[in-house]
Amino acid sequence: MTWLITGGAGYIGAHVVRAMADAGEKTVVLDDVSSGIAERLPAEVPLVRGSISDRTLLADTLRDHAVTGVVHLAAKKQVGESVEQPLRYYRENVHGLTVLLEAVVDAGVRRFLFSSSAAVYGIPDQELIAETAPCVPINPYGETKLAGEWLVRAAGRAHGIETACLRYFNVAGTASPELSDTGVFNIIPMFFDRITRGEAPRIFGDDYPTPDGTCIRDYIHVADLADAHLAVARRLAREQGAGDLTVNIGRGVGVSVRELAELVAEVTGFDGEPVVRPRRPGDAARAVAAVDLITRELGWTARHGVREMVESAWQGWRLRRPEAC
Numbered sequence: 001m002t003w004l005i006t007g008g009a010g011y012i013g014a015h016v017v018r019a020m021a022d023a024g025e026k027t028v029v030l031d032d033v034s035s036g037i038a039e040r041l042p043a044e045v046p047l048v049r050g051s052i053s054d055r056t057l058l059a060d061t062l063r064d065h066a067v068t069g070v071v072h073l074a075a076k077k078q079v080g081e082s083v084e085q086p087l088r089y090y091r092e093n094v095h096g097l098t099v100l101l102e103a104v105v106d107a108g109v110r111r112f113l114f115s116s117s118a119a120v121y122g123i124p125d126q127e128l129i130a131e132t133a134p135c136v137p138i139n140p141y142g143e144t145k146l147a148g149e150w151l152v153r154a155a156g157r158a159h160g161i162e163t164a165c166l167r168y169f170n171v172a173g174t175a176s177p178e179l180s181d182t183g184v185f186n187i188i189p190m191f192f193d194r195i196t197r198g199e200a201p202r203i204f205g206d207d208y209p210t211p212d213g214t215c216i217r218d219y220i221h222v223a224d225l226a227d228a229h230l231a232v233a234r235r236l237a238r239e240q241g242a243g244d245l246t247v248n249i250g251r252g253v254g255v256s257v258r259e260l261a262e263l264v265a266e267v268t269g270f271d272g273e274p275v276v277r278p279r280r281p282g283d284a285a286r287a288v289a290a291v292d293l294i295t296r297e298l299g300w301t302a303r304h305g306v307r308e309m310v311e312s313a314w315q316g317w318r319l320r321r322p323e324a325c
């Protein structure tokens with residue numbers, strides 16, 4: 001197999017590239033480096049710079065590198081931005097995927113792994129969200145991920161492609177400091193950002209129907225997530241005619257915002273108290289994965305806990321902003 005990893009220079013993508021390359025899989029990366037960083041890639045992995053919407057580049061890349069499988073991660077991923085710029089999200093995440101799938105079909109590629117999101121569930125009403133839960137996304141980002149799943153499965157059925165859709169829960173941490181997330185869009189980097197600027201981290205709402213009143217999420221270490229990609233890619237490579245595999249990628253363990261704030265304070269040495277702010281619109285009280293399916297299908301389970309996520313993320317943060325820490 002030779003795997004094309006789109007978005008492979010991004011935070012999650014680079015971890016997937018590293019895990020697959022370390023395991024001996026042949027990989028090539030397609031990334032427009034708009035938010036990705038070329039230096040995240042191992043020297044032996046070729047980087048093709050460009051967009052998934054560039055038909056000619058796609059056809060050339062699939063042919064020149066004799067690609068036999070695709071791991072598709074290139075996408076826009078900020079919920080708030082997707083509300084402000086829905087057309088851009090549909091263009092990049094849905095139209096871009098259509099172009100990529102057409103190129104995949106034309107090139108005769110028969111393995112396709114799609115990076116989806118727990119955002120497809122919207123506001124879940126299950127204690128542990130099974131893959132069979134209703135998909136009712138509440139923002140354009142989640143809509144584009146759900147539409148993406150439909151596209152991938154339909155193309156798979158029609159063209160005999162083995163497909164998998166991985167629904168990531170809350171991804172955090174880093175396998176090594178230089179691969180860390182450079183964005184400040186999720187809770188852990190947002191807490192670090194406040195603390196290193198000498199401000200108290202903010203808790204968005206403490207009146208939710210949860211034990212401590214703050215939102216509960218299922219945090220998954222990016223290194224575990226990358227291992228899950230490797231396991232799924234290998235499974236796709238072995239299969240013929242098995243159809244689609246759609247699975248949650250999480251730990252099945254809920255952690256509250258307040259618990260996370262305490263852990264972040266401990267790791268960073270912050271000795272103040274977080275401040276409570278009003279609820280953020282669109283936040284579910286609880287979103288925790290049921291993980292029986294991936295465990296049963298692949299024997300995969302997460303190995304890293306939330307402390308390792310915070311500690312590794314803090315190392316990455318300090319590497320990038322030594323002056324602030």
Ligand SMILES: O=c1ccn([C@@H]2O[C@H](COP(=O)(O)OP(=O)(O)O[C@H]3O[C@H](CO)[C@@H](O)[C@H](O)[C@H]3O)[C@@H](O)[C@H]2O)c(=O)[nH]1
Nearest residue numbers: 117118119169170185186187190202203204215257280283
């Ligand atoms: O400074 C902060 C930042 C966040 N939160 C809370 O922390 C929780 C997690 O927030 P965040 O890290 O922004 O993640 P989610 O809103 O859960 O969304 C993430 O996880 C989803 C999958 O579960 C993905 O679809 C999204 O792309 C990804 O941003 C939420 O309850 C937030 O209200 C705070 O209280 N204070």
